[in-house]
Amino acid sequence: MKLSHFGFELPEELLAEYPSENRDESRLMVLNRKEQTIEHKMFKDIIDYFDEEDVMILNDTKVFPAxxxxxxxxxxxxxxxxxxxxxxxxxxxxxxxxxxxxxxxxxxxxxxxxxxxxxxxxxxxxxxxxxxxxxxxxxxxxxxxxxxxxxGETPLPKYIKRDVEPQDEERYQTIFAKTEGAVAAPTAGLHFSKHLLKRLEIKGVDFAEVTLHVGLGTFNPVEVEDLSKHKMDSEEVFIGPETVERINRALKERKRICAVGTTAMRAVESAVSSSATLNEINGWTNKFIFPPYEFSIANCMITNFHTPKSTLLMMASAFGGYDFVKKAYEEAVKEKYNFYSYGDAMLII
Known part of the structure; x- marks a missing residue:
């Protein structure tokens, strides 16, 4: 596919300057790939789509005041x-x-x-x-x-024109962040509250942690029309034995395995074995995922709404299907969903 396939008109007022008042009360668009349906929900409704022993892959990277x-x-x-x-x-x-x-x-x-x-x-x-x-x-x-x-101060994305405020130090950080090293938040994870995580845990949903330290390269503009010629910056990634065991068990038992964000997805797709299971990794990845792409680990994905021609939109399109995600983005603009780091979320199942 070409860079121009991922362009669309994004009204500036849809770029979220502030997060939602409560983490789990941002809006959620649910894309069902099998049924080709689109639902409009609140993020806390995500619990309805998961059952016991399903796995959510969380990126535990922590943003430092860069x-x-x-x-x-x-x-x-x-x-x-x-x-x-x-x-x-x-x-x-x-x-x-x-x-x-x-x-x-x-x-x-x-x-x-x-x-x-x-x-x-x-x-x-x-x-x-x-x-x-x-x-x-x-x-x-x-x-x-x-x-x-x-x-240092919280490194809010450049599109946010206002000054950093005290709340940003806490809100531009996931509640499960613990391994310092990122210069940008894994933003799909920002929607989880402690209360929602506890409800998911009570329901029997399993959590598997990976670490991918998000660098600014994730947001670098793609400057070549031929996507195969774009080079991603390397980002540090770590997946340990406990996570590998948890995810491979879920793969074997055909459970729902949900990558929370493009960074979690990049992490696991950078550590796929020859038998399409997950390996441990302690190193760097410059993996660039764009359509068409065959995913090996996650069969479900949570992601924010991304900006035109971004590598993040390309990955979401590879996972959800180019035409379906394009239709969903047209709907998101029409329904005035908030975009980007502090914006609303999409669940692709």
Whole structure:
């Protein structure tokens, strides 16, 4: 398929600036692939679609406060620094994006915090906006990480034009987040409340955790018409033995296995064995899923409503069927569903 197949008109007012008041009270569109039906529900109604020993795959990655603001030496120019990836713990080297980039060259120093207690030196250019920084800080590694948390803010997506508010620190994080390393939330998981998880647990639904640290590459625009030529950025992924055992048992027993989000789906599809079961993995994935694609593990998927021509929309279309998902998106625009990170959800069964 081509990039142009995934374009559609998305009214700007449908891009959600704020989350729903309660996590599990966002809207839910249910797509039944077999019946080719579309239902309109509330997210908490999702419990009606699952039975005992069905499995939900949750991405337990935790977003860290990746956006910092510093001042350039001498000029004092305000520079945004977006932490992407720690390269070396001992040397405190980080892959970052800087904005505005034209002002930041190798050898420049940036100062952070009112007391300027954290300093970073630019030691390499990686891309037009990418830089490698060496952080200079008098203190242990634990104190350095604590300082990053103090100075950093929740990395809301760029489409959200408002300032970060106190509620964002909690709401732009799933309630099952525990393994820090993501610079963006696995947003399908944001709809789960503690109450809903408990109700699912009482019903006998099983939970299997994977870790895929979401990077900004997930949201990079596709710039080639031929999708086979698009390269995804690598993201760190971990699936342990307990999750493998749980999911493979459900596969054998033909239970419903639901990937909560595109990141959970990418994680399991990156660890498929030659016999179409799940393997353990501790490494990196740059898997790009677009139609046509044969899925091996999950037979059900929860996902948000994505922006035009995004890799996330392509994966949802591969799973739900291109024509069916296209029809559902037309319905979502017509019915004024909220899109993107803080938006509403879709369940594909």
């Amino acid at each position: 956006r910092l603001f510093g001042n350039k030496e001498k000029t004092g120019a305000r520079i945004e620094v977006f932490l992407l990836r720690e390269l070396n713990e001992e040397q405190r080297l980080w892959d970052v994006l800087v904005d505005p980039a034209r002002k930041i060259r190798i050898g420049n120093k940036l100062y952070f915090g009112e007391d300027e207690s954290l300093v970073a030196e630019v030691i390499d250019n990686t891309t037009s906006r990418g830089r490698t920084l060496r952080f200079l800080y008098d203190g242990s590694y634990e104190e350095f990480r604590k300082k990053l948390h103090e100075l």
